[in-house]
Structure formats: C-alpha cells, structure tokens
Amino acid sequence: MINHISKDILAEMVHLRRHLHQYPELSGQEHQTLAFIRSQLEQLSIPFTTYENGGICATIGKGDSAIGIRADIDALSIEEKTGLPYASQNIGVMHACGHDIHTAVLLGLARLLKKEEATLPAMVKLFFQPAEETVGGAKVMVEGGCMEGPQVERVLALHVDPTLPVGTASFLPGKMNAAVIELDIAIHGKSCHGAHPEMGVDAIAAAAQIISALQLIPSRFTAPTEPVVITIGKIQGGTGRNIVAGEVHLQGTVRVLDKKTGDQVKHLIRQTVQGTAAALGAEAEVALTDDYPALINHAVISLQMAELARELMGKENVVMMDAPSMGADDFAYFTQAAPGCYFNIGTAAPGTAPQSLHSEHFAPDEGCMQVGLALLHAGVQAYMETKK
Ligand SMILES: [Zn+2]
Numbered sequence: 001m002i003n004h005i006s007k008d009i010l011a012e013m014v015h016l017r018r019h020l021h022q023y024p025e026l027s028g029q030e031h032q033t034l035a036f037i038r039s040q041l042e043q044l045s046i047p048f049t050t051y052e053n054g055g056i057c058a059t060i061g062k063g064d065s066a067i068g069i070r071a072d073i074d075a076l077s078i079e080e081k082t083g084l085p086y087a088s089q090n091i092g093v094m095h096a097c098g099h100d101i102h103t104a105v106l107l108g109l110a111r112l113l114k115k116e117e118a119t120l121p122a123m124v125k126l127f128f129q130p131a132e133e134t135v136g137g138a139k140v141m142v143e144g145g146c147m148e149g150p151q152v153e154r155v156l157a158l159h160v161d162p163t164l165p166v167g168t169a170s171f172l173p174g175k176m177n178a179a180v181i182e183l184d185i186a187i188h189g190k191s192c193h194g195a196h197p198e199m200g201v202d203a204i205a206a207a208a209q210i211i212s213a214l215q216l217i218p219s220r221f222t223a224p225t226e227p228v229v230i231t232i233g234k235i236q237g238g239t240g241r242n243i244v245a246g247e248v249h250l251q252g253t254v255r256v257l258d259k260k261t262g263d264q265v266k267h268l269i270r271q272t273v274q275g276t277a278a279a280l281g282a283e284a285e286v287a288l289t290d291d292y293p294a295l296i297n298h299a300v301i302s303l304q305m306a307e308l309a310r311e312l313m314g315k316e317n318v319v320m321m322d323a324p325s326m327g328a329d330d331f332a333y334f335t336q337a338a339p340g341c342y343f344n345i346g347t348a349a350p351g352t353a354p355q356s357l358h359s360e361h362f363a364p365d366e367g368c369m370q371v372g373l374a375l376l377h378a379g380v381q382a383y384m385e386t387k388k
C-alpha cells in the first residue's frame with residue numbers, strides 16, 4: 001500500500017502545493033516559482049544546475065548513469081473561480097492544469113530521496129521545467145544538456161487527470177500523446193465590387209472550399225486506423241459586406257501520432273491547398289511548422305510502472321488506457337532522448353461532478369499527491385534495482 005510515505009512529507013507537499021497554487025505564473029514568466037523551487041532545494045542541500053529558460057535540474061546521488069523525473073511548473077491565463085481559501089492571488093492566472101501538484105510532488109520526492117541518497121547506486125535528476133503550455137521548455141533543457149553528464153537512461157513524468165477518481169492511476173504503453181504541427185495559410189485573391197464577382201477572385205469562397213477539402217485528408221487519404229486531426233481554429237478576411245475579399249488568413253493545428261504520418265499529412269495539406277486555390281483562380285501560401293513531437297511511452301517501462309502501481313494501490317485502481325490522446329505534452333522531448341513512461345493520476349474527489357483540465361473550476365483532490373509520490377518513488381527504486 002502507499003501508506004509507507006511519511007505524514008510529514010504528505011503535509012509538506014500540501015503546504016508547498018498551496019503556496020504554488022496561490023502564486024501561479026504564465027509560461028516563460030515563472031520567475032517566482034523558480035526562485036521558490038531553488039530555495040526549497042537549497043534548504044534540502046540538494047545541488048542543481050539551471051538552463052537558459054530558468055529550468056532546473058536538481059541531482060541526488062552519484063553514478064555514471066541516471067534516471068530523470070520531470071515536473072512542469074507553468075500556469076494558464078484563466079481567472080480562477082474555485083473559491084478555495086488558497087485560490088490564485090495573481091489576477092487572471094491559474095494553475096488549472098495541475099502543474100502545482102506536479103511540482104509539489106517532485107519536491108516531495110526530492111525530500112524522500114535525499115534521505116536515501118547514500119544507498120542510491122545511480123543518480124536521480126529532478127527536472128523542474130518551465131513553459132510546457134506554450135513554447136516547449138523541455139526542448140531548451142534537453143538541448144542544454146540535461147540528459148547528459150551522467151547520461152539519463154530512463155525518464156518518468158506524471159500528469160493529473162480529473163476524469164479519474166483520486167487513488168487511481170492510468171498507463172498506456174506505446175503512443176500516448178500526439179505530435180503537433182502548426183498550420184498557417186494565406187489565400188490571395190482579387191478584391192472587387194460585391195455585385196460584380198466576375199471582376200475579381202473571391203478569397204473567402206476559396207477559403208471555404210479549402211477548409212472543406214482539408215477534411216477529406218483524414219477521411220480519404222490516410223488510413224482510417226491512423227488518427228489525424230486537422231482543425232482550422234482561426235479565419236480572418238474581408239473588409240465589408242459588399243466587397244469581394246482579396247485576402248484570407250487561416251490558422252490551424254494538425255495532430256498525428258507519428259512522424260511518418262505527419263510527413264504524409266504535410267504533403268497532402270500543401271497539395272490540397274494549392275490545388276483548390278488554383279482551381280478557383282486564387283493563390284495560396286502554406287506554412288507548416290513542427291511543434292511538440294509525439295509522446296511515445298516505452299512499452300516495457302510502462303508495463304513495469306503499471307505493475308508497480310497494482311502492487312501499491314491494488315489492481316482495481318490501475319487503468320490500462322485503450323487509446324492515446326490527441327493532446328500534446330512536451331515531455332515528448334525527454335522521451336525522444338531516453339526511454340520513459342508518462343502516466344496519469346486521478347484527482348476526482350468522491351461524489352464530485354466531473355471536471356476538466358484548463359477549467360476555472362478545476363480543484364483536484366490533494367490526496368492524489370500521495371499516489372503520485374509513491375509511484376514515482378517506486379519507479380526510481382525499480383531503476384536502481386537494475387544498477388545494483
Ligand atoms: Zn495544460
């Protein structure tokens with residue numbers, strides 16, 4: 001059972017989490033949060049290095065190999081409506097994705113492992129990573145060398161999940177989260193009087209055809225068994241009701257579960273947009289920018305983590321997910337550099353209405369931190385067993 005974790009550490013995690021929750025900071029602006037983490041590490045006499053984006057790698061133990069555990073630390077531009085006594089003090093900013101929980105659990109793990117430091121046959125690196133929600137702070141840390149010296153051989157991370165009850169965890173070996181490709185399209189037509197469309201080239205009419213044609217890619221050009229999402233989330237164009245628009249700009253997001261499908265879909269998008277625009281006499285420019293890569297869980301490590309969870313929590317509290325999410329997480333940069341497992345811990349309090357992440361009402365049951373800490377600690381111990 002998970003009761004082996006001392007009451008002191010549990011109380012400390014709640015205390016740390018409530019402080020972090022009260023002072024959330026947006027991605028790339030986590031100055032106070034990082035200073036708070038550094039001061040906690042200093043109090044525990046845990047050495048750390050920092051990266052270009054302020055990200056922190058704390059190290060416990062010695063050795064020529066390491067396991068890395070990641071917590072993301074950023075918050076969202078949401079006005080909190082939970083009414084909790086420790087609600088956000090920073091107007092318009094809220095820890096609505098549970099990164100306060102992730103950070104507090106990692107600080108709890110730091111405390112726990114520091115006590116065991118002398119017995120550890122390899123190093124533990126604790127990654128406190130900024131800017132998960134926006135620009136991929138993980139990439140900066142990985143490119144900055146956090147996976148080397150000593151080499152990180154395995155990575156772990158958890159995320160809160162309000163759709164699961166507190167006291168449960170879920171795992172998925174293999175494809176876990178989608179890769180993101182940003183899509184920008186500019187359609188150039190020719191503006192003219194709305195009563196005489198034959199005099200111009202209607203960029204809005206072209207945009208309408210392009211948006212519809214893009215949806216044929218997932219339904220007609222890629223295998224139905226391979227998930228592809230193409231969402232146009234923003235459209236801008238036109239100047240007045242009686243003027244044929246000369247210019248339309250579209251912005252969207254593309255989600256796929258592997259690079260091969262991503263490359264295929266990028267080619268199909270270019271072909272579809274250019275061909276459709278040309279058929280209507282318009283011209284189009286397409287920009288496709290790779291964002292977060294797909295997050296692929298290592299099968300053996302994920303199955304091992306699920307087994308450890310069954311031992312700790314009982315098999316009725318461990319869920320094996322049957323499908324990946326088309327959402328993304330930049331922990332994928334860590335799993336590109338070393339095999340690893342990203343798993344979810346339930347946060348729904350018994351008898352409460354279902355909640356969602358990124359909601360102004362998101363209020364996770366803090367009992368989830370005990371589960372998170374126990375699982376990460378067991379994951380570290382399992383890695384250390386391979387080093388003895
Ligand atoms: Zn989020």
Ligand SMILES: [Zn+2]
Nearest residue numbers: 097098099159
């Ligand atoms: Zn998140």
